[in-house]
Amino acid sequence: MPIDPNRETWKPGMPWERALEDIDYITALGQEMGGAERIDRQHTGGRYTVRERVEKMLDKGSFIEYGPMIGAAEYDDDGNLVEFSPGAYVMGLGEIDGRPVAIGGDDFTISGGSPHNIRKHPTDFMQPLASQYGIPYIQLVEGVGHSAKSDEAKGHMGLPDGALWWRGIELLKKVPVAAGIMGSVAGAPAAFALMSHFTVMVKGQSQIFPSGPPVVKRAIGEDLDKEELGGYKMHVHESGQVDNVADSEEEAFEQIKQFISYLPNTTNDVAPRVETGDPPDRRPEELLNIIPPNRKRSYDPRKLIKLVVDNGDFFEMRRHWAGALITGFARLDGYSVGVIGSDPMFMAGAMDGWAAEKYAHFVDLCDAFNLPVVIFLDMPGFMLGSHSERKATMRRGVRALIASAEAEVPKIEFNVRKAYGVAADAAHSLGHPNGLNLRFGWPAGEWGGIPIEGGVAAAYRREIENAPDPEAHRSMIEERLLKLRSPFRAAHKGDVVDLIDPRETRRLACRFVKLAQPMLEKLAQKPKRAVRP
Amino acid sequence: MADHQVNSPMTGQVIEISVEVGQSVAEGDLLIVIESMKMENEIFSEVNGTVTSIEAEEDRNVSEENLLMTIEI
Numbered sequence: 001m002p003i004d005p006n007r008e009t010w011k012p013g014m015p016w017e018r019a020l021e022d023i024d025y026i027t028a029l030g031q032e033m034g035g036a037e038r039i040d041r042q043h044t045g046g047r048y049t050v051r052e053r054v055e056k057m058l059d060k061g062s063f064i065e066y067g068p069m070i071g072a073a074e075y076d077d078d079g080n081l082v083e084f085s086p087g088a089y090v091m092g093l094g095e096i097d098g099r100p101v102a103i104g105g106d107d108f109t110i111s112g113g114s115p116h117n118i119r120k121h122p123t124d125f126m127q128p129l130a131s132q133y134g135i136p137y138i139q140l141v142e143g144v145g146h147s148a149k150s151d152e153a154k155g156h157m158g159l160p161d162g163a164l165w166w167r168g169i170e171l172l173k174k175v176p177v178a179a180g181i182m183g184s185v186a187g188a189p190a191a192f193a194l195m196s197h198f199t200v201m202v203k204g205q206s207q208i209f210p211s212g213p214p215v216v217k218r219a220i221g222e223d224l225d226k227e228e229l230g231g232y233k234m235h236v237h238e239s240g241q242v243d244n245v246a247d248s249e250e251e252a253f254e255q256i257k258q259f260i261s262y263l264p265n266t267t268n269d270v271a272p273r274v275e276t277g278d279p280p281d282r283r284p285e286e287l288l289n290i291i292p293p294n295r296k297r298s299y300d301p302r303k304l305i306k307l308v309v310d311n312g313d314f315f316e317m318r319r320h321w322a323g324a325l326i327t328g329f330a331r332l333d334g335y336s337v338g339v340i341g342s343d344p345m346f347m348a349g350a351m352d353g354w355a356a357e358k359y360a361h362f363v364d365l366c367d368a369f370n371l372p373v374v375i376f377l378d379m380p381g382f383m384l385g386s387h388s389e390r391k392a393t394m395r396r397g398v399r400a401l402i403a404s405a406e407a408e409v410p411k412i413e414f415n416v417r418k419a420y421g422v423a424a425d426a427a428h429s430l431g432h433p434n435g436l437n438l439r440f441g442w443p444a445g446e447w448g449g450i451p452i453e454g455g456v457a458a459a460y461r462r463e464i465e466n467a468p469d470p471e472a473h474r475s476m477i478e479e480r481l482l483k484l485r486s487p488f489r490a491a492h493k494g495d496v497v498d499l500i501d502p503r504e505t506r507r508l509a510c511r512f513v514k515l516a517q518p519m520l521e522k523l524a525q526k527p528k529r530a531v532r533p
Numbered sequence: 534m535a536d537h538q539v540n541s542p543m544t545g546q547v548i549e550i551s552v553e554v555g556q557s558v559a560e561g562d563l564l565i566v567i568e569s570m571k572m573e574n575e576i577f578s579e580v581n582g583t584v585t586s587i588e589a590e591e592d593r594n595v596s597e598e599n600l601l602m603t604i605e606i
Contacts, residue, residue, distance in 0.1 A: 380570045387543075
């Protein structure tokens with residue numbers, strides 16, 4: 001429905017019924033976004049419009065839109081509306097599974113989502129609303145940021161002042177922030193998207209970068225298409241810039257819903273318990289033999305985690321990046337928890353610089369949202385070698401250690417197999433004055449400052465070299481030390497709360513999470529820092 | 534037809550090559566085992582295709598990102 005230039009617009013003094021007709025009329029004009037052709041183009045590209053996205057994210061009929069009539073409006077001399085084009089952002093208040101959320105997204109059918117000549121921006125309404133109401137903030141981003149054309153219109157080039165950001169940073173301290181990266185996103189919109197606790201992009205449809213291919217080519221001569229430059233392979237698999245990837249927009253919405261479902265409304269709340277129907281004393285029989293007798297062999301760590309948590313539901317974050325470490329959310333006896341696990345199938349589960357960064361970030365996230373952390377550790381140590389050195393593995397490892405020690409949320413740790421060196425200390429941080437940090441050992445548990453093989457090679461080097469049969473001598477020392485590796489010896493010294501039957505893991509973890517609740521209530525009252533993505 | 538390169542995810546020693554040139558492989562099939570960090574790290578195929586060349590050699594060391602084999606898909 002195009003605008004009717006001959007329609008007489010309501011003016012003060014005219015009947016209310018006519019005003020109501022105009023509300024409907026102008027609102028309907030706004031619903032048409034950038035027009036049928038642009039909407040078609042959005043659909044032809046396999047993408048939804050922002051209004052369809054908001055509708056799909058929210059419970060039916062729950063959306064209260066802010067500013068559906070905000071737009072560039074022109075009136076003639078008689079006071080009749082002759083032109084209207086809506087602002088390029090749709091936002092408001094809605095519900096997801098009955099829970100209030102603030103939601104908004106760029107309208108890419110208008111000027112590519114870039115700021116229009118009228119002001120309509122999430123900082124006007126949606127960000128302060130989420131902050132004041134204390135509700136999750138969901139942004140569906142599809143925009144390319146600053147346009148050189150707008151400089152021409154304004155007649156000057158503004159000095160960037162950073163004023164755009166402080167509300168977003170405040171939100172990171174207060175409420176869950178989740179972003180769907182819904183198309184090609186560059187510049188300020190890219191930064192808005194990444195200023196989140198959780199980000200997801202759509203495979204083949206979403207790209208994110210400071211500047212897209214034309215600018216890159218002009219600046220450094222590199223000629224890449226947008227998918228090569230900023231697609232999911234680059235940013236979900238390689239760089240770790242974006243947390244998750246989805247096969248479709250629907251899946252991206254589902255991931256955002258799942259992410260916020262594990263978190264409380266604010267960092268000053270504790271996530272509410274949900275009835276999951278999974279008995280806390282369930283004994284997963286398969287756990288008994290999940291660790292192979294041959295310590296060089298792997299097992300499926302996700303299977304292990306899913307056997308323990310409620311109904312096997314585990315929402316993983318950063319699945320495709322820094323694979324030696326697994327991070328995600330689950331429930332135990334209905335209580336939300338953060339889960340950290342080793343993946344022995346990827347780089348032996350050894351911590352490299354990226355895994356350390358993933359560790360530190362995830363612990364910070366759990367600490368901000370008062371989520372207890374459950375750890376399944378099988379950590380042979382830091383990843384060694386020159387490739388790992390290039391990732392500043394030790395410095396980032398220290399960062400993980402500090403994050404872990406500073407996190408005041410309680411942790412429970414199951415040492416399912418290896419725990420060696422400083423890398424394993426990041427998970428331990430036992431004895432922190434504020435932490436109910438419980439360590440349990442499985443019978444496959446083996447740990448120490450350094451594994452026997454490398455430890456013997458380093459500490460007994462001279463003795464071995466001088467022996468008549470160095471190889472035999474080395475084996476002899478290794479055999480001697482091997483006896484010390486029994487976890488029973490460490491248990492006698494109180495290194496663990498207890499050595500346990502692996503099948504008891506779920507029962508103990510559920511007890512722990514329940515016992516931790518009063519402490520979480522107290523931690524929730526503390527002010528929180530922004531979790532840096 | 535495109536070539537899919539299988540690169541080593543880590544530095545270590547090749548202890549077993551489980552496929553031969555000309556062999557068809559499916560996603561999830563075991564290709565190669567690399568011992569590193571005292572673990573036998575199994576590398577599985579991410580694609581369906583045919584192995585056209587194998588650069589890795591048993592008992593030889595490989596560095597992270599070294600080409601192990603090529604699969605035509």
